[in-house]
Amino acid sequence: MINLVIFDCDGVLIDSEVLSFAVDVQILAGYGIEVSSDDLARRFGGVSYAGMVDCLNNDHATAIDAVQYQKECEDLLGSLFETDLRAIGGIDAVLKSLDVPVCVASGSDLARLDTCLGNTGLLDFFEARIFSVEEVANGKPAPDIFLHAARECGSKPENCLVIEDSPAGIIAAGAAGMRSVGFLGGGHRNPQDAEMLMQAGAEDVVGDSSELHRYLGNQGLAKRP
16 A cells, blocks of 8 residues: 655656756757757656766767766756746645655755755645655665655555656666656656656656646545546
């Protein structure tokens, strides 16, 4: 029986990925790498900066420093998030409706999570139950962050349901022994991405917050909309 719903943050709670990948495209062009934000979203959603840079260096025979690259991105994103970042439409209603505990398990660092969730009015839904990849050894698609979140919240993996927008996150949930649902409500996703998330191991895919609300209600985890 599910007694904990674990939310990814970027692309599930906040519509940040569409902004982040646009910044990636801009910065990567300066390194001579021409790539679209759609391609980056499909390949690297949920993947750490270090993991993405490592793959891009291998693909393009470049030598981008991951630490410097992350700093460049975060410098640009800091001001962009202050002006343009929004919560995923309707996700607050989903959180209000839930009848089981919730937490966040994200590839972002804790400082960014606190800032972004605070600025979008979602922080109070989670209290201290916010977990970052910086607290574990390995990022997604490794299961570490989800297992850490479950332990801290006193739940067994088989009693957790993960809401994720990326294949890496879905794979991580499966490796942790958890059920998962793919989410397409972020601006960086489109309906064609459903197959990608199902192939990664999602038990179902929902298109937006309303569909997620209905899904959770049908599972007996939330008040029906």
